[in-house]
Amino acid sequence: MRVTIGDVAREAGVSKTTVSRVINTRSEVDGATAARVRDVIGRLGYVPSSGAVGLARGSSRTVGMLVPSLTWSWIAEVLQGVVDTVEAAGYGLLLYTCNRGTESVERFAEQVSARAFDGLLVVEPENTLDTIAAMHRGGLPVVLIDDRGRHPAFPSVVTTNHAGAASAARHLQESGRTRPLVVTGPEHFPCVRDRLRGFAEVLPEHHVEPGDFSERSGRVAVERHLAAGTRFDSVFAHNDLSAAGALRALRAAGRSVPEDIAVIGFDDLPMARHTEPPLTTVRQPARLLGETAARLLLGHLGGTPAPDEPVVLPTELVVRRSAP
Amino acid sequence: MRVTIGDVAREAGVSKTTVSRVINTRSEVDGATAARVRDVIGRLGYVPSSGAVGLARGSSRTVGMLVPSLTWSWIAEVLQGVVDTVEAAGYGLLLYTCNRGTESVERFAEQVSARAFDGLLVVEPENTLDTIAAMHRGGLPVVLIDDRGRHPAFPSVVTTNHAGAASAARHLQESGRTRPLVVTGPEHFPCVRDRLRGFAEVLPEHHVEPGDFSERSGRVAVERHLAAGTRFDSVFAHNDLSAAGALRALRAAGRSVPEDIAVIGFDDLPMARHTEPPLTTVRQPARLLGETAARLLLGHLGGTPAPDEPVVLPTELVVRRSAP
DNA sequence: CTGAAAGCGCTTACAG
DNA sequence: CTGAAAGCGCTTACAG
Numbered sequence: 001m002r003v004t005i006g007d008v009a010r011e012a013g014v015s016k017t018t019v020s021r022v023i024n025t026r027s028e029v030d031g032a033t034a035a036r037v038r039d040v041i042g043r044l045g046y047v048p049s050s051g052a053v054g055l056a057r058g059s060s061r062t063v064g065m066l067v068p069s070l071t072w073s074w075i076a077e078v079l080q081g082v083v084d085t086v087e088a089a090g091y092g093l094l095l096y097t098c099n100r101g102t103e104s105v106e107r108f109a110e111q112v113s114a115r116a117f118d119g120l121l122v123v124e125p126e127n128t129l130d131t132i133a134a135m136h137r138g139g140l141p142v143v144l145i146d147d148r149g150r151h152p153a154f155p156s157v158v159t160t161n162h163a164g165a166a167s168a169a170r171h172l173q174e175s176g177r178t179r180p181l182v183v184t185g186p187e188h189f190p191c192v193r194d195r196l197r198g199f200a201e202v203l204p205e206h207h208v209e210p211g212d213f214s215e216r217s218g219r220v221a222v223e224r225h226l227a228a229g230t231r232f233d234s235v236f237a238h239n240d241l242s243a244a245g246a247l248r249a250l251r252a253a254g255r256s257v258p259e260d261i262a263v264i265g266f267d268d269l270p271m272a273r274h275t276e277p278p279l280t281t282v283r284q285p286a287r288l289l290g291e292t293a294a295r296l297l298l299g300h301l302g303g304t305p306a307p308d309e310p311v312v313l314p315t316e317l318v319v320r321r322s323a324p
Numbered sequence: 325m326r327v328t329i330g331d332v333a334r335e336a337g338v339s340k341t342t343v344s345r346v347i348n349t350r351s352e353v354d355g356a357t358a359a360r361v362r363d364v365i366g367r368l369g370y371v372p373s374s375g376a377v378g379l380a381r382g383s384s385r386t387v388g389m390l391v392p393s394l395t396w397s398w399i400a401e402v403l404q405g406v407v408d409t410v411e412a413a414g415y416g417l418l419l420y421t422c423n424r425g426t427e428s429v430e431r432f433a434e435q436v437s438a439r440a441f442d443g444l445l446v447v448e449p450e451n452t453l454d455t456i457a458a459m460h461r462g463g464l465p466v467v468l469i470d471d472r473g474r475h476p477a478f479p480s481v482v483t484t485n486h487a488g489a490a491s492a493a494r495h496l497q498e499s500g501r502t503r504p505l506v507v508t509g510p511e512h513f514p515c516v517r518d519r520l521r522g523f524a525e526v527l528p529e530h531h532v533e534p535g536d537f538s539e540r541s542g543r544v545a546v547e548r549h550l551a552a553g554t555r556f557d558s559v560f561a562h563n564d565l566s567a568a569g570a571l572r573a574l575r576a577a578g579r580s581v582p583e584d585i586a587v588i589g590f591d592d593l594p595m596a597r598h599t600e601p602p603l604t605t606v607r608q609p610a611r612l613l614g615e616t617a618a619r620l621l622l623g624h625l626g627g628t629p630a631p632d633e634p635v636v637l638p639t640e641l642v643v644r645r646s647a648p
Numbered sequence: 649c650t651g652a653a654a655g656c657g658c659t660t661a662c663a664g
Numbered sequence: 665c666t667g668a669a670a671g672c673g674c675t676t677a678c679a680g
Binding site for chain 2: 002045047048049050051052054055060062069070071073076077079080083084087090092093094095096097099104107110111113114115116215244248251270271273274275276
């Protein structure tokens with residue numbers, strides 16, 4: 001029922017070897033023969049079985065991508081960049097998420113051992129870095145897409161957390177704000193530490209309130225400091241979601257943004273345009289991060305050695321009304 | 325270098341056939357033999373090559389998913405549901421997006437012919453339904469995840485656009501609103517027509533302004549009707565994004581929501597909680613849609629015949645401050 | 649309960 | 665320029 005290379009060979013009156021050669025455009029084939037074979041391929045609608053090709057060649061022309069969750073729109077953007085690049089190269093993309101603990105990690109490890117894909121792109125789910133490092137040592141090409149810091153053990157693509165936070169601080173400073181409140185993300189994330197340092201180098205005097213990247217944590221942080229009577233004229237939140245929470249708390253307390261208090265976020269999610277007022281934020285180039293990582297991995301699979309140093313893609317301050 | 329079934333057989337002193345039998349837990353194997361083989365498998369860390377298994381069995385234990393774009397968070401939610409379900413069943417998920425026109429469609433068709441996956445889940449990219457229907461006729465199991473209407477040609481999972489819009493209308497009616505402005509999505513989408521009809525059955529008198537699901541179209545629609553002096557006391561937008569646009573236009577014009585004008589959206593994107601005021605909206609069960617579609621497809625691959633009728637998952641009105 | 653052999657659909661030395 | 669044959673790593677009748 002399925003058309004195989006054998007059918008094509010028989011129909012064209014040549015060997016399977018020859019058919020294989022014209023498929024893979026090896027130069028050693030006679031022009032007329034090749035044309036005849038191509039004609040038969042067209043007529044029969046023959047397409048090589050990806051499974052058989054993979055088995056014979058020892059590679060699957062497929063890359064895997066592991067992410068913690070798809071519902072963070074930051075990751076969906078990265079994924080879009082990855083898919084575009086991988087597809088354009090004629091590779092397939094196998095998607096995995098590790099959101100059900102050890103069981104999912106084990107299942108994923110099986111896929112790796114089963115050689116389901118040739119290389120792996122990863123936005124690290126928490127506590128999986130050791131496993132992934134082991135896979136990399138075991139010979140699996142890996143590229144890390146990293147919003148959380150640097151892991152020099154294998155190739156990675158990162159963004160400028162330090163400089164991005166510094167640019168936010170500079171923007172506040174230039175608009176005359178001198179008493180910022182910083183709402184952080186989880187403090188064990190290297191990106192959070194980078195953002196703290198980058199900000200502090202420009203505006204060393206500020207209050208810090210630990211957050212967890214949730215909308216709620218931004219709201220609570222602001223409520224707490226308003227209640228405590230902290231004097232602050234601006235908020236720098238470590239992501240857009242908590243910045244949105246901060247905006248809401250300020251509004252509820254009757255403070256106007258940006259007149260009383262300016263607010264800056266981090267990420268530039270689509271959401272950032274729709275807050276009230278629209279959010280000034282440090283844009284992470286999520287899509288580009290995905291594209292770049294995919295290109296790196298595909299290059300590596302093609303023989304180009306991956307760079308030793310992390311590839312750095314710059315953030316960019318996007319000014320909207322919450323901090324003009 | 326790679327551990328194969330042959331290595332295990334040799335080490336355990338049995339044939340490859342026997343190893344294969346214990347891997348696939350066929351009952352005909354002697355207990356002691358099986359134990360010995362399992363032990364060797366563990367020691368050697370043997371995992372069957374998915375490619376070889378697929379070739380021998382004629383199936384890949386992989387499903388494909390085709391989506392128009394990942395940056396709509398509605399689709400990311402669906403995808404999350406799909407991934408969870410597919411992973412739990414031990415299948416892999418190959419992801420494809422068709423966002424570069426004919427070229428991508430052709431590339432995708434190749435993957436189908438190459439038998440890269442056993443079945444396909446699809447959120448239809450525009451103008452691909454014919455191609456997909458052809459694939460289905462060609463023997464590829466397909467389940468459609470449909471936010472745009474009904475296509476009885478193959479199994480599908482849909483939501484209640486008609487009833488959802490009706491529930492929005494009823495909610496407005498019950499809170500005393502009698503002059504709604506409806507901002508639609510693209511009018512050729514069946515879901516848009518369903519929403520229009522469902523709304524009209526409850527609240528036949530209303531203004532209709534065509535939109536395109538963008539934030540801008542919601543904003544423009546409201547601006548236009550304010551300028552024209554249309555009298556309206558509420559807005560029903562066909563998606564959350566255009567509802568957000570409506571909110572912004574109303575605020576800019578000094579109308580207060582919900583006092584002057586109530587606003588209801590459709591989708592319940594995460595964004596809906598962060599508008600000002602938070603958006604009352606008709607929730608589509610995106611994640612559940614993905615889970616259900618995946619379960620249907622996996623069932624079909626396992627032999628359960630797919631249902632003739634579309635599987636219908638209900639929408640739900642989520643009341644927030646924009647229309648209390 | 650167990651194994652030898654054929655087969656899944658390709659690619660790739662090797663020989664001509 | 666072309667083909668016969670072995671091999672990729674499994675599964676599955678078939679025979680015992």
